[in-house]
Amino acid sequence: METLWLSGLAQYQHAADNWFAAILIAVIATTVLVSIAITRSGASLYIRRIPGLDAIDEAIGRSTEMGRPVTMIPGMTAFGVVAVQALTIFKYITKQIARFATPMRLLTGDATVYAVAQEAIQDAYNEAGRPDLYDPDAIRFLSDRQFAFASGVAGLIQRERVAANFMFGEFFAESLIFAETGNIVGAIQVAGTISFTQVPFFVAACDYTIIGDEFYATSAYLSREPVLLGSLVGQDIAKLLFVLIAITGAVLTSIFGADAPVVKLLGQPGGWDAFFGGGQ
Amino acid sequence: MQTRGPSIWERMLSIDRRILYLLLFANIVLFLLLPIRMRAAVSPPVQKFYDEIEKLQPGDLVMISSNWSASTLAENQPQLEAVIRHLMRKKAKFTLISVEAQSRDISYRLASRLTPEGGYEYGRDWAHFGFVTNLIVSIKGMVNNLPDTIKKDVRGTPVSELPLLKGITSLRQYKMIIDVTPSATVPFWISYAPKETKILYCPTSVMAAEAYTFLDSGQIKGMITGAKGAQEYEQLLGIVGLGTRFVNAISFSHVLIILFIFLGNLALFMNRRQMRQEG
Amino acid sequence: MWQIQNPNTPTGQLILWMIVLGAFIMIMGLVPLLHALPPRGRRAIIVIITFITGLFFATEFFLPINKEQKNFLTDAIQPAQQAVQVITALALGLGTYGLVRLHLRNVVQRRTQWGYSLVLLISFVVMATFSIANTLSEQGLVEKTPLLEQGFKLLFDYTLVQLDAAMFSLIAFYIFSAAYRAFRIRSVEAGILMFTAIVVMIGVVPLGATISPYLPGVANWILTSLNAPVQRAIEFGVGIGGLAMAIRLWLSLERGVT
Numbered sequence: 001m002e003t004l005w006l007s008g009l010a011q012y013q014h015a016a017d018n019w020f021a022a023i024l025i026a027v028i029a030t031t032v033l034v035s036i037a038i039t040r041s042g043a044s045l046y047i048r049r050i051p052g053l054d055a056i057d058e059a060i061g062r063s064t065e066m067g068r069p070v071t072m073i074p075g076m077t078a079f080g081v082v083a084v085q086a087l088t089i090f091k092y093i094t095k096q097i098a099r100f101a102t103p104m105r106l107l108t109g110d111a112t113v114y115a116v117a118q119e120a121i122q123d124a125y126n127e128a129g130r131p132d133l134y135d136p137d138a139i140r141f142l143s144d145r146q147f148a149f150a151s152g153v154a155g156l157i158q159r160e161r162v163a164a165n166f167m168f169g170e171f172f173a174e175s176l177i178f179a180e181t182g183n184i185v186g187a188i189q190v191a192g193t194i195s196f197t198q199v200p201f202f203v204a205a206c207d208y209t210i211i212g213d214e215f216y217a218t219s220a221y222l223s224r225e226p227v228l229l230g231s232l233v234g235q236d237i238a239k240l241l242f243v244l245i246a247i248t249g250a251v252l253t254s255i256f257g258a259d260a261p262v263v264k265l266l267g268q269p270g271g272w273d274a275f276f277g278g279g280q
Numbered sequence: 281m282q283t284r285g286p287s288i289w290e291r292m293l294s295i296d297r298r299i300l301y302l303l304l305f306a307n308i309v310l311f312l313l314l315p316i317r318m319r320a321a322v323s324p325p326v327q328k329f330y331d332e333i334e335k336l337q338p339g340d341l342v343m344i345s346s347n348w349s350a351s352t353l354a355e356n357q358p359q360l361e362a363v364i365r366h367l368m369r370k371k372a373k374f375t376l377i378s379v380e381a382q383s384r385d386i387s388y389r390l391a392s393r394l395t396p397e398g399g400y401e402y403g404r405d406w407a408h409f410g411f412v413t414n415l416i417v418s419i420k421g422m423v424n425n426l427p428d429t430i431k432k433d434v435r436g437t438p439v440s441e442l443p444l445l446k447g448i449t450s451l452r453q454y455k456m457i458i459d460v461t462p463s464a465t466v467p468f469w470i471s472y473a474p475k476e477t478k479i480l481y482c483p484t485s486v487m488a489a490e491a492y493t494f495l496d497s498g499q500i501k502g503m504i505t506g507a508k509g510a511q512e513y514e515q516l517l518g519i520v521g522l523g524t525r526f527v528n529a530i531s532f533s534h535v536l537i538i539l540f541i542f543l544g545n546l547a548l549f550m551n552r553r554q555m556r557q558e559g
Numbered sequence: 560m561w562q563i564q565n566p567n568t569p570t571g572q573l574i575l576w577m578i579v580l581g582a583f584i585m586i587m588g589l590v591p592l593l594h595a596l597p598p599r600g601r602r603a604i605i606v607i608i609t610f611i612t613g614l615f616f617a618t619e620f621f622l623p624i625n626k627e628q629k630n631f632l633t634d635a636i637q638p639a640q641q642a643v644q645v646i647t648a649l650a651l652g653l654g655t656y657g658l659v660r661l662h663l664r665n666v667v668q669r670r671t672q673w674g675y676s677l678v679l680l681i682s683f684v685v686m687a688t689f690s691i692a693n694t695l696s697e698q699g700l701v702e703k704t705p706l707l708e709q710g711f712k713l714l715f716d717y718t719l720v721q722l723d724a725a726m727f728s729l730i731a732f733y734i735f736s737a738a739y740r741a742f743r744i745r746s747v748e749a750g751i752l753m754f755t756a757i758v759v760m761i762g763v764v765p766l767g768a769t770i771s772p773y774l775p776g777v778a779n780w781i782l783t784s785l786n787a788p789v790q791r792a793i794e795f796g797v798g799i800g801g802l803a804m805a806i807r808l809w810l811s812l813e814r815g816v817t
Contacts, residue, residue: 013420013472013628015621022621025802032803036812079647081804088813111654112647137661141654147351147726159672172463173352173486173730180733183740184297194797196790197490201734204741212793216800219813227812231803238799270475297736304735318765321775350720351727382720417640424628492787493794508764531764537735538757541742545753548743 019272020265027241032234039230047229052190052208053221059164059188060096068163069103071187073153073178076146077169079112082194086169087117088219089192091124093166098128105156106139109149114141150174154181167191167206168215171198179205192218287554292547300540307536311528318531319515325495326512329480329502330366332456338371340455341448343477345415345465346387347379352462352484353386358510358523359482360390360460366517368398372455373444377409377418377430379465384411387460388434404443408434415465419472422451456480462487470499482509606811613809615639659683689714755781 015022039045063070072093074086090106097104106121108114117139125134142152154177157165165182167175167189175191175198182189183205191202192210202209210218213235220228249266256263264271286294322330336342344363348356367374376391378384388408400406409430412418421429426449427440439445447453452474459466460482469479478501481491485506494500504513508530510523565571593601616639619632658679665676693711696703744750761767762778807813 014619014624014630016624028799028802029806032806033810036807081801081808084808085804111650111652114654114657115650136657137664139657140661141657144651144654145723147723151722151726155675159675173484173727176730176733176737177726180737183737194801196793197486201737204737205733213796213800215797216804225813227807231807231812235796235799235803238803239796242795242799295739300736300739301732304732308731318769320765321768321772323763323775323779349723351723353724354728414640414644417637421637489782489786490790492783493791496783496787505763511765527765531766533731533735534760534764535766537738538760540735540739541753541757544739544742545744 018265018270024241024245028234028238031237031241032231035234035237036227036230039226039233043230045229045233047217047221047224047232050210050214050217050221052192052210053218055188055190055208056093056166056222057096059166059190060093060100060102062188063097063163064100064102066163069105069160070097070164070166071153071157071162071182072104072106073165073167074106074108074110074113074117074169075167075171075174075178076109076144076149077113077171078110079116082170082215083110083113083116085216085219087113087120089168089222090117090166091120092219092222094121094124095128098125098130098133101130101133104138105160105162107149107153107156108139108141109144109146111141111144114139146172146174150177153178157181157185157187161185162187165189167193167202168210168218169193171195171202176201176205182206287551289547289551289554292543293551304533304536307532308529311532312525314528316528317524318528320508320512320527322512322516323505323509325503325505326509326516327502328495329504330513330516332478332480332501333363333366333370333372336367336370336372336455340370340372341444341453342367342372342374342456342458343451343454344374344376344387345378345457345459345461345469346376347383347459347461347463347465349380349382349386354522354526355484355506356460356462356482357390358507358514358521358526359504360387361394361521362504362510362513362517362519362523363458363460363482364391364394365397365519365521366513368395368400369517373405375407375409375444378411379413379415380411384408384434402435403437407439407442407444409439410434415468416472419451419468423472423474424450426450450474451477458482464490466491466494466500470494485509609809609811613805617809686714686719755785 060070070093072090074083074090077083077086094104104121106117108117118136121139122131122134122136125131143149153174156162157178158181162182162185165178165187167178168191171178171191171193172195175193175195179189179191179202189206190208190210191206192215193199193202194212194215196212199209199211216235217232219225220232245266249263252260252266253263261271261274265275344360346356346360348360364374376387378387391406391408392402395402395406398405410433412430418429427438427445430439433439433442451457454477456478457469457473458480459469462484464487466479466481466483473479479499480502481494481500482504483491483506485508488503488505488509491500491503495503504510507523507526510521511527512523514521514523593604596604615632615635619630619636622630622632624630624633662676662679664670665673666680670676689707689711692701692707695701696707701707742749742753742756744753758774759778759781761770762774762776762781767774767778
């Protein structure tokens with residue numbers, strides 16, 4: 001079988017489309033794994049304060065005092081790493097809630113997330129030593145249509161006058177409908193999202209907003225598990241690597257122009273081929 | 281002791297949001313009806329979009345990915361209408377594809393209504409591939425074997441039998457992909473479509489901010505930003521479409537919001553001053 | 560190698576049915592096995608399945624490809640993604656069951672606001688009936704009666720479509736009230752933010768060009784030279800965070816929700 005080390009026909013369907021990008025992924029993965037191993041062996045690490053996460057306990061306390069429910073919304077997030085991270089955060093919140101027997105609702109627009117959320121929330125109550133508090137009806141799949149889901153969430157927030165609203169995951173145009181409805185009923189709101197375009201809406205309508213990769217740092221911040229803290233260190237090193245590549249790219253582009261093979265090597269499908277002249 | 285009632289500034293700060301909603305509603309209705317026409321400065325992404333379509337030759341094939349439904353009609357319909365009209369002017373042929381049933385129905389009906397204007401005939405000049413459930417799998421499939429992936433068009437005709445697609449076996453033979461969408465579908469086209477096929481993008485205004493990085497990198501060749509971008513495009517085409525009709529309401533809603541932001545800040549300032557004076 | 564050769568021949572059909580039956584027996588056997596195992600054993604099975612699945616996709620991506628853009632695993636990607644779609648469809652069934660069960664209970668037990676649940680159940684049944692009947696009529700399996708045609712039009716065009724549009728329109732009103740409340744100059748940074756927002760809001764609409772020919776250019780400069788780089792930086796962080804999380808899940812290094 002003849003092997004092409006670069007196809008150049010399609011974009012990033014395989015590592016061979018640009019080996020530089022593939023090597024970069026492998027380097028980041030190794031960096032993260034090495035950092036986890038070092039942290040596991042006992043290195044102590046500092047993680048900066050994230051006010052929005054400190055507010056979670058305060059919001060739960062307020063809900064308990066008022067006897068009103070807490071809502072947790074992963075939005076329309078499809079099942080994947082973002083949903084798993086959101087559910088990990090909701091699991092932590094549920095464990096806190098279980099101590100005070102505060103009612104909760106988890107509302108999702110993705111059926112797969114719903115199935116996993118049922119397991120995760122039940123686990124959280126078990127781990128908190130309160131399996132009796134688990135109510136399967138508290139985890140709800142409302143609709144997979146964006147605005148039917150949005151109206152369902154807004155209706156529930158209004159009817160049950162929730163006291164705390166946590167929104168973590170990927171959000172689209174429905175974000176402001178959730179956040180503003182929560183604001184109308186006077187709920188304390190904490191949002192965390194990787195969706196760049198929805199950040200302004202959350203900032204305007206929520207009490208605290210967790211932006212970008214802070215979303216992925218949340219579980220490390222809450223649990224202080226060495227694996228997660230180590231992973232954060234690896235991510236920071238990877239970010240430094242990206243900064244170096246960006247600076248190198250800017251300098252090389254300024255000197256040699258955007259079409260120079262060395263510039264294409266840094267991040268364009270076919271760049272490896274252009275640089276090594278075929279590479280077969 | 282008699283207590284002082286809330287001052288006008290305090291009342292302004294805690295204004296009932298229903299008053300704001302009513303004002304905005306009245307503002308939108310008024311400026312939708314008023315026949316004012318303002319010329320826009322065409323933004324660079326819209327100009328690039330226009331220039332790319334201008335480069336098309338008669339008979340070139342374009343794929344339109346239309347993924348919007350009724351909810352974002354006000355933003356996406358003016359875009360799709362303007363784009364189809366421009367394609368017809370250039371005598372370019374096109375096929376439509378959607379990711380869900382409602383967007384399929386809406387885009388099929390819209391194209392069926394517009395195409396007679398350009399003398400376009402279904403099957404010969406344009407076709408609709410219906411909707412696909414998994415866009416990534418479908419794009420990959422269309423790159424390898426388009427007729428096998430799509431199988432039948434929206435009318436149930438095998439796509440290999442459509443005169444429009446005679447000799448077309450892969451997405452690589454398309455000159456251009458235009459994604460008209462309110463959701464994050466464009467990264468899928470960027471990632472999996474053939475790199476020699478140009479990608480143009482028609483997002484809703486709120487999604488546009490995310491696309492500037494793709495525009496910079498050249499992964500997207502041009503962009504029409506929501507209804508206001510459609511108005512700029514209609515201006516370039518010299519037509520009056522939905523974008524032109526909507527843009528006054530959008531412009532003056534922005535003005536109303538800015539006015540109230542100023543009033544809110546004035547109320548905050550005056551209230552603080554009053555409180556300081558009262559000790 | 561991953562596709563059944565000649566699926567329409569009797570041998571092809573037999574192989575197809577044997578695969579379907581085998582998969583059914585395997586899954587049916589796996590469910591009680593997972594329930595019977597202690598948590599530790601259950602976790603071990605999940606760890607192994609997660610690792611193998613992740614390894615499959617990673618290997619397919621990293622292995623060199625031939626002239627047809629394929630390696631020996633590429634043809635298996637499409638069936639694997641179709642399997643994911645099957646799981647999604649099953650989960651959708653589960654979600655719908657949960658929704659109907661909850662609202663049925665609300666109605667039967669006359670819980671607070673059970674009227675809303677009744678509306679939901681009636682809408683659910685009516686919409687599902689007309690949608691399924693309409694799909695069947697499009698395929699020529701049932702007759703398209705005037706009742707079906709008009710009923711579907713009423714439910715789809717005149718109800719669902721309008722409700723969808725109304726919900727999206729709400730955002731404009733919410734933006735207004737949120738902006739009025741949030742854009743207060745409480746610090747220098749908030750002042751800069753507000754000024755920038757106003758320039759962009761006016762600059763991107765035709766009114767901006769009417770006020771000053773320079774405004775659209777300034778707004779475009781803010782979008783491309785300030786907004787885009789910041790966004791790119793955030794996206795790098797998000798991408799790296801997602802990659803790190805994916806590695807931890809693949810190697811089952813964190814407990815998370817499993």
